[in-house]
Amino acid sequence: MRPLARFLSVLLLPSLTVHSFTPSPIFVRHRSYFFSSFTQSTIETSNNNQINNATQILQSYDASQQQFIASDGNQGMGGGLSAYNHIRSLDPSTRTSLREAILTLVNQAHTEREADSSQGRIMLGICASNAPEALAGLKSYVTSLSLPRGMLHGMDIDGVPIPIEDLGSVYIKYSTGGAMTFSDIRKSRRGFDALWRPGDALLETYDGDFRGVYLNVELRDGVFRQFGVLPTDLFMEEDDDDW
Structure with a gap:
């Protein structure tokens, strides 16, 4: 090809334009919503799995305690002494x-109670040989x-302290408390017990x-979660502060 013809052919080639892709605002919003929803769903699934696993651990503990009580001869009133023997046999x-x-x-x-003060109630029932032991466990x-x-x-009694040794x-x-209004009391079906202030004992x-601790945790999923008896000293630490 002659130089002039080659020059003209280059001039006549269609120009090439490179376009950069800029996502539309709608696409960005949808993508953000998708990842946000996905992340939230993943967190909720993980949280539910943790709650289910924790529930199963405590249910298995209760089942093993009942088996131990039976194998230990159901000693004491209702198998109470055998239950205590089971607690003493627990490994670290x-x-x-x-x-x-x-x-x-x-x-x-705690999370549920922060969102709604009538939810997430926690109850403890502590059975002990004496008041100091019970108070130490509660604390x-x-x-x-x-x-x-x-x-x-x-x-x-009428404002007069009862000697601990007499108890x-x-x-x-x-x-941890319950409902604070009459409407909430009716909904809770717990009567005036629902008027307990948070932390009353x-x-x-x-x-x-x-001898030990009964634990009841009420979550919004409605699953019955009462466990025990658990070791009184399960969370025991040296602490000289008063209750």
């Missing part, structure tokens, strides 16, 4: 698993689980043979 790894499972459920209850659970502290009732075996009922004398 089992105690660690119990602590972690309890913390998982209680943390979920360790409340502190380790970041539970609210309220009033302790039952340590006096004997005791039972302490603790609750009641100490009573107890003539049973069980």
